[in-house]
Amino acid sequence: MASDDKLERVVQARMKLRARFQAESHATPSMADPNPQGVGPLNRHGMPQLPVGQVVTKKWPVLDLGAQPQVALERWKLVIDGACARPLELDWRAFNALEQTDDVSDFHCVTTWSRFDVPWRGVRVADVIADVEPRDDARFVMFHGYDGYTTNVPLAEAIKADVLLVHTADHKPLALEHGGPVRVITPQLYAWKGAKWVSRIELMTSDKRGFWEERGYSNTAYPWRNDRYA
Numbered sequence: 001m002a003s004d005d006k007l008e009r010v011v012q013a014r015m016k017l018r019a020r021f022q023a024e025s026h027a028t029p030s031m032a033d034p035n036p037q038g039v040g041p042l043n044r045h046g047m048p049q050l051p052v053g054q055v056v057t058k059k060w061p062v063l064d065l066g067a068q069p070q071v072a073l074e075r076w077k078l079v080i081d082g083a084c085a086r087p088l089e090l091d092w093r094a095f096n097a098l099e100q101t102d103d104v105s106d107f108h109c110v111t112t113w114s115r116f117d118v119p120w121r122g123v124r125v126a127d128v129i130a131d132v133e134p135r136d137d138a139r140f141v142m143f144h145g146y147d148g149y150t151t152n153v154p155l156a157e158a159i160k161a162d163v164l165l166v167h168t169a170d171h172k173p174l175a176l177e178h179g180g181p182v183r184v185i186t187p188q189l190y191a192w193k194g195a196k197w198v199s200r201i202e203l204m205t206s207d208k209r210g211f212w213e214e215r216g217y218s219n220t221a222y223p224w225r226n227d228r229y230a
């Protein structure tokens with residue numbers, strides 16, 4: 001357990017970050033689209049069940065760049081750095097000692113399949129970002145994977161409560177092919193915004209495009225706007 005001083009510092013940092021982005025986070029289409037483009041009965045967040053153009057799958061397809069990096073837990077680390085006061089490097093033990101969150105959310109792949117109701121367990125991205133005390137000019141995040149993959153999101157998206165660093169899916173350790181030991185999930189954005197085999201969370205002062213964003217995928221990636229390609 002953290003000392004009182006450390007805990008107080010982290011709580012203060014979290015409150016500051018939340019206050020700074022509250023309005024922006026609630027205004028994004030992914031959180032509360034005034035006119036969501038989807039089908040089916042209203043579901044979580046008052047959205048239709050399925051974003052337009054998606055079909056439900058029970059299977060979980062695998063998409064990667066052709067390599068699945070195997071990182072032994074003894075060598076695994078996660079770096080959180082960039083535009084912040086206290087860059088951090090977590091090893092496996094330190095990561096697992098952080099507060100754990102259980103959530104159930106949907107997974108929407110831009111290649112038109114969606115998985116409903118996936119049970120996840122992991123650490124809130126907002127928590128580790130608050131811990132490094134982002135500078136006031138930090139506004140964007142780049143997620144990096146051990147395979148060299150990158151994907152960018154606004155800080156306001158990254159700190160949503162359902163954006164997690166997950167190590168468990170479907171009540172089992174996250175399989176290598178799905179990004180184990182740890183990946184990011186972004187339930188309110190298309191799934192390419194969640195880096196598998198995540199190695200680094202980089203805070204940025206200006207937006208930079210990640211791997212698919214550079215190759216014509218939408219920078220914003222809102223499933224509820226059918227916002228797939230730029």
Ligand SMILES: Nc1nc2c(c(=O)[nH]1)N[C@H]1C(S)=C(S)[C@@H](COP(=O)(O)O)O[C@H]1N2
Nearest residue numbers: 061062063064065145149178192194195196
């Ligand atoms: N590191 C890494 N993360 C990645 C990818 C990748 O190639 N490398 N592919 C992305 C894409 S395009 C999608 S749709 C999802 C797929 O996750 P899955 O293979 O677990 O279904 O992971 C995303 N995260």
Ligand SMILES: [Mo]
Nearest residue numbers: 063109110192
């Ligand atoms: Mo994808």
